Amino acid sequence: MVEIATIEGVGLMVRGASTEQAGASPRKDFPIAERPGYLLHKAGLVLVEDVEKALGSVGMRIRDFFVLAALAGGPELSQQDLSRLLNLDPTTVVTVIDEMERNGHVERRRNPADRRRYNLFLTASGREALATADRVATEVESAFFGGLSADERAALHTTLGVLMAGRWPAAVCSD
Amino acid sequence: MVEIATIEGVGLMVRGASTEQAGASPRKDFPIAERPGYLLHKAGLVLVEDVEKALGSVGMRIRDFFVLAALAGGPELSQQDLSRLLNLDPTTVVTVIDEMERNGHVERRRNPADRRRYNLFLTASGREALATADRVATEVESAFFGGLSADERAALHTTLGVLMAGRWPAAVCSD
DNA sequence: TATTGTTATACTCTATAACTATA
DNA sequence: TATAGTTATAGAGTATAACAATA
Numbered sequence: 001m002v003e004i005a006t007i008e009g010v011g012l013m014v015r016g017a018s019t020e021q022a023g024a025s026p027r028k029d030f031p032i033a034e035r036p037g038y039l040l041h042k043a044g045l046v047l048v049e050d051v052e053k054a055l056g057s058v059g060m061r062i063r064d065f066f067v068l069a070a071l072a073g074g075p076e077l078s079q080q081d082l083s084r085l086l087n088l089d090p091t092t093v094v095t096v097i098d099e100m101e102r103n104g105h106v107e108r109r110r111n112p113a114d115r116r117r118y119n120l121f122l123t124a125s126g127r128e129a130l131a132t133a134d135r136v137a138t139e140v141e142s143a144f145f146g147g148l149s150a151d152e153r154a155a156l157h158t159t160l161g162v163l164m165a166g167r168w169p170a171a172v173c174s175d
Numbered sequence: 176m177v178e179i180a181t182i183e184g185v186g187l188m189v190r191g192a193s194t195e196q197a198g199a200s201p202r203k204d205f206p207i208a209e210r211p212g213y214l215l216h217k218a219g220l221v222l223v224e225d226v227e228k229a230l231g232s233v234g235m236r237i238r239d240f241f242v243l244a245a246l247a248g249g250p251e252l253s254q255q256d257l258s259r260l261l262n263l264d265p266t267t268v269v270t271v272i273d274e275m276e277r278n279g280h281v282e283r284r285r286n287p288a289d290r291r292r293y294n295l296f297l298t299a300s301g302r303e304a305l306a307t308a309d310r311v312a313t314e315v316e317s318a319f320f321g322g323l324s325a326d327e328r329a330a331l332h333t334t335l336g337v338l339m340a341g342r343w344p345a346a347v348c349s350d
Numbered sequence: 351t352a353t354t355g356t357t358a359t360a361c362t363c364t365a366t367a368a369c370t371a372t373a
Numbered sequence: 374t375a376t377a378g379t380t381a382t383a384g385a386g387t388a389t390a391a392c393a394a395t396a
Contacts, residue, residue: 029248030260032241032309036328037222037316039335044219046342047212066207073204080354085205089388094356116354116395134207141212147337152330153211159331160214162322167221255377264365269379291372291377 050140060133063088067096068122068130071106076119078111105129225315235308238263242271243297243305246281251294253286280304 032038052062066086071077077085079093088096097120100106105126111117122130145153207213227237241261246252252260254268263271272295275281280301286292297305320328 030245031248032244032312035312035316036320036332036335037226037312039332039339040215041219041223043335043338044216046339048216051212069207070205073206078354090355091357091389092387095386111354114354114396118355137207137210137212141210144338145211147340148334152334152337155327155330156334157211157214159323159327160211160218162327163218163319164214164221165322253377265378266366266380267364270363286377289373289377293378 047140047144050144051137054136054140055133058132058136060129060136063096064100065130065133065137067100068105068126068133071120071122072127072130076109076121078117078119080117082120100126103129222315222319225319226312229311229315230308233307233311235304235311238271239275240305240308240312242275243280243301243308246295246297247302247305251284251296253292254295255292257295275301278304 033042048062051065055062055065063086067082070082070085079090079097082088082097083090083093097106097108101108103125104123107121107123108118109121111119145156148156208217223237226240230237230240238261242257245257245260254272255265257263257272258265258268272281272283276283278300279298282296282298283293284296286294320331323331
């Protein structure tokens with residue numbers, strides 16, 4: 001059995017457990033792990049795993065967090081708005097909001113100006129859940145980015161902003 | 176209808192299409208979009224989407240690319256090795272390798288030292304497919320990171336390396 | 351005629367359990 | 374007794390199509 005090495009120098013290597021089998025020492029490159037794209041992809045996955053795990057301890061999924069956060073802002077969103085903002089299928093939004101309405105976190109209120117739509121309203125309970133999720137997520141983020149200096153964090157934030165500029169869902173809010 | 180703004184200053188805002196409805200101008204914060212964690216998560220997703228789309232044009236999925244790349248290196252991996260390296264369920268590996276064997280990209284060869292295992296062998300056709308996928312992925316990466324200077328790219332790469340240090344699957348290669 | 355939300359349904363993906371052959 | 378691979382199956386997640394209400 002062989003342990004995988006941490007990323008160092010040129011990147012990730014799978015290398016032999018030299019302590020156990022001196023002669024064997026199978027070593028294997030996994031070159032795409034050196035790619036910035038693969039690293040970015042993997043870092044996003046690992047972070048989400050961390051957040052999912054932490055939110056699980058308070059009975060929440062990461063998507064619930066996103067939905068609560070989306071509904072916490074200014075004018076109330078419709079389900080279609082939410083669908084576009086979070087890149088969720090409209091039928092998925094039905095299920096998600098159904099559950100949140102059962103939880104008492106969200107209320108559907110008919111939009112008087114367009115009775116086909118609901119305005120999704122975050123209840124006090126929903127705001128509490130959001131505050132909890134926000135605290136949990138902040139803790140995970142702090143740990144995840146803990147190895148970086150303040151300057152490195154700021155630079156990362158700026159860089160990610162550049163990468164994502166203009167790459168958000170096009171239409172989000174109705175009216 | 177309202178368009179979403181690109182990330183600027185404090186972060187993402189959904190704001191009114193002021194050209195159409197002067198008075199309405201609904202404005203909505205989506206504060207978690209300012210989080211470095213959310214940006215990282217979203218950037219990873221968008222990049223993967225780009226790669227999936229580009230690889231689709233050559234009849235490949237991104238996971239095929241990862242598998243081909245993993246098998247291209249030194250000593251041949253078993254299905255369990257691949258499972259650990261790419262964080263795939265062993266039963267999923269069966270399906271993936273089945274398909275790749277039908278494609279002629281991979282061959283299962285019994286490991287003589289342990290006849291329970293296969294050594295997964297990448298054929299010439301598999302290497303061609305890998306070369307194609309590598310070229311496609313490189314083009315997408317170039318476009319995705321195109322807005323960054325060489326220094327910014329290097330800094331991002333370093334930072335991602337720090338974040339991922341020690342966060343890879345523990346055991347990967349057998350023997 | 352188009353859009354919002356809904357339901358039913360199918361499809362994909364993944365995970366679980368049981369089995370075999372090997373160790 | 375444990376492990377590698379396989380199969381069958383169940384479950385979650387998501388997407389598709391059709392529908393009712395409203396614009």
